[in-house]
Amino acid sequence: MNTNPVCEMLGIEYPVIQGGMAWIADAQLAAAVSNAGGLGLIAAMNSNGEQLRAQIVKAKELTNKPFGVNLMLMSPFIDEAVEVVCQEGIKVVTTGAGNPAKYMDKLLSAGVKVICVVASVALAVMVERMGASAIVAEGCESGGHVGETTTMALVPQVADAVNIPVIAAGGIADGRGMAAAFMLGAKAVQMGTRFLTAKECGVHPNYKEKVLKAKDRDTIVTGKSLGHPVRALKNHMTREFLEKENDKNTTPAELEQMGAGALRRAAIEGDVRTGSCMCGQIAGLVKTEDTCQEIVTGICNDAYELMGLEPVKAKLA
Secondary structure, eight states: OTTOHHHHHHTOSSSEEEOOOTTTOOHHHHHHHHHTTSBEEEEOTTOOHHHHHHHHHHHHHHOSSOEEEEEETTOTTHHHHHHHHHHTTOOEEEEESSOTHHHHHHHHHTTOEEEEEESSHHHHHHHHHHTOSEEEEEOTTSSEEOOSSOHHHHHHHHHHHOSSOEEEESSOOSHHHHHHHHHTTOSEEEESHHHHTOTTOOSOHHHHHHHHTOOTTOEEEEOGGGTOOEEEEOSHHHHHHHHHHTOTTOOHHHHHHHHTTHHHHHHTTOOTTTSOOBOOGGGGGOOOOOOHHHHHHHHHHHHHHHTTOOOOOOOOO
């Protein structure tokens, strides 16, 4: 994998990118993934500029390896976040939840490599024209906000439509998933759910335990009527939300209010009953709490073996 285009572009050792999970992907997790040879990401989510800067400064103290920031384009503080990214010399960002057009010139002028998360071929083609360095083709198997096309169907179509590297996301948690993604035309994988149970992940233990106990059919998608569907683990909150969503008397505003703060309740406060435990369909394969080093080298070793490549060498702690 020495000639992997994503590794060369980002200056990382292994073609593994950690998802930018709001309330979860902080400096500690990002640094641990980067130290393991992948690319760690800090989630800017709805943080203001100074909150994001504090996380970036902390990550710089924890690693001297490349790491990036995930920009949520719908954030009310997105202008501040972009400014901080440029000021702090961040070399790579991933973008999601919106159109990055407004910020592309500023980011590219600052030498930032922009990797856009897309759920359709049309959006992939559009962001390539804008100057994106790579694309994350994210299937509906993923946790959090999802599109409608599966990873198996989306990745090869995006790979055929663009000339920049494609990173596969959604439903990938082991070497088999990585190998399959490479066969579909991807050059790297992005994983969120697999890193939820990393030992360095600071998500509330109740959330971790719910992921570790999940089975193949334990996730559900809600919010389709609002235009931004979300995949999460089944619990009291998702069942109540779905019931209200199917009730014609429930207004969109009422549904939005039900979802407000739900992810924070689960991830930070540990309320896995009325909070939203965003998680991918692959959770049923995630059975152990491992270090980021074990996750990154483990998935790569398994994938490389399946593809007939030389195994990677595990680093010393």
